[in-house]
Amino acid sequence: MVETLITGKAAPVRFENVTKRFGRDVVAVDRIDLFVEAGKLVTLLGPSGCGKTTTLRMIAGLEMATEGRILIGDRDVTTLPATDRDVSMVFQSYALFPHMSVLENVSYGLTFSGFSKAETRDRAIAGLDLVGLKGFDNRLPSELSGGQQQRVAVARALVLEPQVLLFDEPLSNLDAKLRRQVREDIRAIQQDLGLTVVYVTHDQEEALAVSDEIVVMRNASIAQIGSPRELYDAPVDQFVADFIGEANILPCMIDKVENDLATIAIEDYRHVLPARGLGVGPAKLAVRPSRLVIGAENGFQARIAKATYVGVRMEYTLEASFGSMFAVQDDVDTPLEVGSDVTVGFTQKGPVLLPET
Numbered sequence: 001m002v003e004t005l006i007t008g009k010a011a012p013v014r015f016e017n018v019t020k021r022f023g024r025d026v027v028a029v030d031r032i033d034l035f036v037e038a039g040k041l042v043t044l045l046g047p048s049g050c051g052k053t054t055t056l057r058m059i060a061g062l063e064m065a066t067e068g069r070i071l072i073g074d075r076d077v078t079t080l081p082a083t084d085r086d087v088s089m090v091f092q093s094y095a096l097f098p099h100m101s102v103l104e105n106v107s108y109g110l111t112f113s114g115f116s117k118a119e120t121r122d123r124a125i126a127g128l129d130l131v132g133l134k135g136f137d138n139r140l141p142s143e144l145s146g147g148q149q150q151r152v153a154v155a156r157a158l159v160l161e162p163q164v165l166l167f168d169e170p171l172s173n174l175d176a177k178l179r180r181q182v183r184e185d186i187r188a189i190q191q192d193l194g195l196t197v198v199y200v201t202h203d204q205e206e207a208l209a210v211s212d213e214i215v216v217m218r219n220a221s222i223a224q225i226g227s228p229r230e231l232y233d234a235p236v237d238q239f240v241a242d243f244i245g246e247a248n249i250l251p252c253m254i255d256k257v258e259n260d261l262a263t264i265a266i267e268d269y270r271h272v273l274p275a276r277g278l279g280v281g282p283a284k285l286a287v288r289p290s291r292l293v294i295g296a297e298n299g300f301q302a303r304i305a306k307a308t309y310v311g312v313r314m315e316y317t318l319e320a321s322f323g324s325m326f327a328v329q330d331d332v333d334t335p336l337e338v339g340s341d342v343t344v345g346f347t348q349k350g351p352v353l354l355p356e357t
Contacts, residue, residue, distance in 0.1 A: 047202060051220040109159070170199075187209070213225060251322050296346075
């Protein structure tokens, strides 16, 4: 039963020039085009108010598009109510019925789907098995941990065999350790079953960990779409660089460009990297904290302003002539002293020029 649960139904999702307005003046989503491939997990990521949750709710049918078209598979669902869209949604708050057992909660949607009592029970048990809660049938939600409650919510959505499964900030109520475990569970289930999943979060690490593709949103529109590695290694602008993980935005000078490679200068330090369409002159450079090399043979000068031990690594605030930087090192046994002068360089692959906006 588990092997046949939710197979063969995953569908793509397409947004064609979709806009959502609330009243006359509030544009929550502004003319976005988006394609979610069937069987992939795509995350909508961005700060509060960027439009990601409204976009998710338009897929679910909980909000209606003001303009444009929304398709699930080959079907135009733009004006269809939520009940006719063949999607399931897992909410931030779990939304479990406290007076119902785990099995009853998972079975709830199935009771309206025309299944017999026996088949409803079988499917619900299979769903619980799928999320690792076999044997929890008769417990109440209050008898479960937060992570277990979230798994019940996932099982309840899965047993309906939706074409698209939606997650709205599903881990925000969990502590750090549980978040890691539950996000791994969600990703494993999605990959095992080949589900189409659209996932909303404001947590960059969570998005990088679970996604096939990330849609970074800003001010009701899409800033950049790409794989986690593409967004991390080649952000399209300073906003994306700073939002996907941490990034130091450093001023530099492009001395020359040859064969699409730029030679940049920071003080007397030179480094060669892809030009990304830029020419000679002042520019901005995004450098991840792990890609700053403290104590490099060649580099620019900085001073250790702050050193913090966080268990698995050291975190340093560095002060240079042009401003401060944040760097990390794995060496926790011989930390650098605050106030000491150091030479800072870059790893060979890592720094990226930010295209002009």
